Amino acid sequence: MGTLALDTQNASSDIYISLGLKALGKGVVGVPPVLSLLSTLLERSIQRNETLLEAKHIQDAVTVFHGLRAPGLSIRKYIDRIFKYSACSPSCFVVAYIYVDRLLQRSEVKLTSLSVHRLLITSIMVAAKFMDDAFFNNAYYAKVGGVSTGELNRLEMNFLFSIDFRLQVSVDTFRKYCWQLEKEAAETLQVERPIQACRIKESWSNKDDSTCASTIAR
Structure with missing residues (x-):
């Protein structure tokens, strides 16, 4: 049986926490x-x-x-x-x-x-x-x-x-793939922000929001 200790003494700890791999306080909720x-x-x-x-x-x-x-x-x-x-x-x-x-x-x-x-x-x-x-x-x-x-x-x-x-x-390989997932999170956030902005705009006005849609579809 293999074990893969998540190092809490370096910068990778923040990634492990953000991915939900390591608990804060009482655990992952x-x-x-x-x-x-x-x-x-x-x-x-x-x-x-x-x-x-x-x-x-x-x-x-x-x-x-x-x-x-x-x-x-x-x-x-x-x-x-x-x-x-x-x-x-x-x-x-x-x-x-x-x-x-x-x-x-x-x-x-x-x-x-x-x-x-x-x-x-x-x-x-x-x-x-x-x-x-x-x-x-x-x-x-x-x-x-x-x-x-x-x-x-x-x-x-x-x-x-x-x-x-x-x-x-290995720990290095595990960390590498965690970084890849973290990068995925950043890219997803970049996509979600204009989408959320469009939804807010729709609540402000019933006017055509085609300019917002063109910003999303890049």
Whole structure:
């Protein structure tokens, strides 16, 4: 079982706290921000990948992680569901993202709406087993993820071989991915500010707000 101590004696501590990976006072209240940031980052990656595949008329390679159709549950709701019922530590979601990135670099799997849900449930389960002192078995995670136990077993085995069982994550690597999520938070805030400004403007006046809309769509 692996451990990844979050260093509280350096500048990274602020990032860990802002992502909800480290508690202030009595603990993290509610859903840690890392979940929404991860879902946003994944959604953007999927949009880029699918746009590229469509533009180049490339057929996505079907792998064990691909479903016949995209699940009705959004990435954000799916991640929230896993967090709610698995009770794994927030750090597991960062480690799971690192695992997924390793798999994408070493295999023909592409992150799309057909593969992301199976990659998420598998990587988060593997991260929880490696990171946390207590975790549920595959049958429980299968119910949470909406797949059969047999399928999740196959996904886990394929996932582990695809990353060559490289489960150890150094503190430097963990910090690097946390910085990436922090950057995602800053970019998201830049987008949300003009949107919020538009909503305020609408409450002031019923006039055409096309100038505001053109500012958002850059």
